[in-house]
Amino acid sequence: MSEGLPFKLGAAVLQRIEPLVPANEPGGGDAQILASRRLARQRQFQTGRRCAAELLSALGSSVTEVGVAADRSPVWPPGFVGSITHKDTILGVAVAKASAVGAVGIDIERVLSPKLADDVESVCLIARERELGRRLGIERCLFATLCFSAKESLYKCLYPSVRRFFDHFAAEVIELDVAEGTMRLRLNEHLSSAAPLGRVLAGSFRLRDDHAFTSFELPP
Ligand SMILES: CC(C)(COP(=O)(O)OP(=O)(O)OC[C@H]1O[C@@H](n2cnc3c(N)ncnc32)[C@H](O)[C@@H]1OP(=O)(O)O)[C@@H](O)C(=O)NCCC(=O)NCCS
Numbered sequence: 001m002s003e004g005l006p007f008k009l010g011a012a013v014l015q016r017i018e019p020l021v022p023a024n025e026p027g028g029g030d031a032q033i034l035a036s037r038r039l040a041r042q043r044q045f046q047t048g049r050r051c052a053a054e055l056l057s058a059l060g061s062s063v064t065e066v067g068v069a070a071d072r073s074p075v076w077p078p079g080f081v082g083s084i085t086h087k088d089t090i091l092g093v094a095v096a097k098a099s100a101v102g103a104v105g106i107d108i109e110r111v112l113s114p115k116l117a118d119d120v121e122s123v124c125l126i127a128r129e130r131e132l133g134r135r136l137g138i139e140r141c142l143f144a145t146l147c148f149s150a151k152e153s154l155y156k157c158l159y160p161s162v163r164r165f166f167d168h169f170a171a172e173v174i175e176l177d178v179a180e181g182t183m184r185l186r187l188n189e190h191l192s193s194a195a196p197l198g199r200v201l202a203g204s205f206r207l208r209d210d211h212a213f214t215s216f217e218l219p220p
Contacts, residue, residue, distance in 0.1 A: 005017075008204035008206050008215060013095070016092070017091065018047050018092075018093075020044055020047060020086060023037045023039070023041075044091065047091050052066045053065065055093060055095040056080060056082075059096070061080055073159055080095060081098050081102070081103050083104050083105045083156045087108040092106050092213065094106045101217050102220045103217065104216070104218075105154055105155065105157025105158070106153050106156065106214070107152040108149070109145050109212050112141050112144055112145045117145070120145075121140075124151060132174070138176065147173045148168075149212045150185060150203050150214045151185070158191060161192050161195065162191045170188060174200070181204055183205065183214075184200050184202050185201050187201070
């Protein structure tokens with residue numbers, strides 16, 4: 001594992017974290033606010049592509065462009081896998097050779113407020129998960145954040161093979177160890193031959209500066 005880096009990923013995965021300039025919210029009306037948000041989104045997109053290109057180049061890829069599929073998922077050059085995430089002022093990118101890593105998914109979330117934790121608990125968690133959090137004695141907002149982020153990074157990891165939307169009830173957090181930064185999720189839905197009902201997938205996380213950095217990687 002690469003100690004000191006935000007995502008707890010194996011050595012075959014290169015990762016990069018970049019600061020992002022957030023949208024400012026200028027006075028003067030909706031049009032200016034929208035223009036400012038559009039600009040921030042453009043910067044976010046471009047920063048992700050620049051970081052991905054640098055990592056692809058470091059891995060020896062002659063193609064360094066990452067495309068965008070019609071469903072908005074990233075299209076990595078043949079022979080490479082990767083994942084992109086952004087939250088507030090932080091952007092993260094992870095890239096690996098497909099010969100070394102089958103798939104990778106990363107996500108960054110700011111630790112949720114009590115109100116957002118309520119929403120996540122009711123929309124993204126099942127009763128057994130809420131009970132797990134209570135049994136483990138993990139603070140409610142932190143537990144909801146970790147579960148939510150884990151499911152988002154698992155989604156990004158599995159999507160290239162599943163190729164369809166699946167919601168937050170498709171996977172269930174069945175173990176979570178805050179001290180170790182590890183968790184296990186079980187699939188409650190058959191997603192693909194490689195991701196069948198009942199498969200248990202191990203993920204990792206680190207907590208830094210009020211943010212959770214979650215990640216999954218699969219063998220080739
Ligand atoms: C697609 C999704 C996972 C993105 O996560 P997010 O927290 O909203 O946003 P993030 O900033 O972390 O990630 C955005 C990046 O994800 C990537 N992405 C978008 N769709 C993707 C997909 N289907 N598969 C993999 N990566 C995807 C893109 O690279 C995007 O960045 P870019 O547009 O600059 O290239 C999320 O919007 C979503 O649809 N979630 C619902 C599905 C889900 O999580 N189910 C749980 C299953 S257990």
